[in-house]
Amino acid sequence: MRQCLGCNEHKPKIELVRILRTPEGEITLDLTGKKSGRGAYLCKDPACLKKLRRSRRAEANLGVAIPEEVWDALEAAMAEEN
Numbered sequence: 844m845r846q847c848l849g850c851n852e853h854k855p856k857i858e859l860v861r862i863l864r865t866p867e868g869e870i871t872l873d874l875t876g877k878k879s880g881r882g883a884y885l886c887k888d889p890a891c892l893k894k895l896r897r898s899r900r901a902e903a904n905l906g907v908a909i910p911e912e913v914w915d916a917l918e919a920a921m922a923e924e925n
């Protein structure tokens with residue numbers, strides 16, 4: 844179980860997406876949960892995405908700025924799921 848940084852609920856990893864900081868310090872999306880690096884978890888829910896984007900908790904958690912295009916890609920990925 845992992846905690847969503849948007850709604851603070853604990854959910855199975857499979858229900859979450861991961862914003863990943865690679866060992867090279869790049870920010871990317873990990874939709875499969877299989878890449879290595881430090882991750883911030885988030886429900887596949889646009890409401891959680893909005894909260895997290897506003898709260899900046901992912902930045903605090905990962906220790907780096909998250910590029911706009913990563914947020915946009917997350918939004919697009921969630922729109923596709925629904």
Ligand SMILES: [Zn+2]
Binds near residue numbers: 849886
């Ligand atoms: Zn959530």
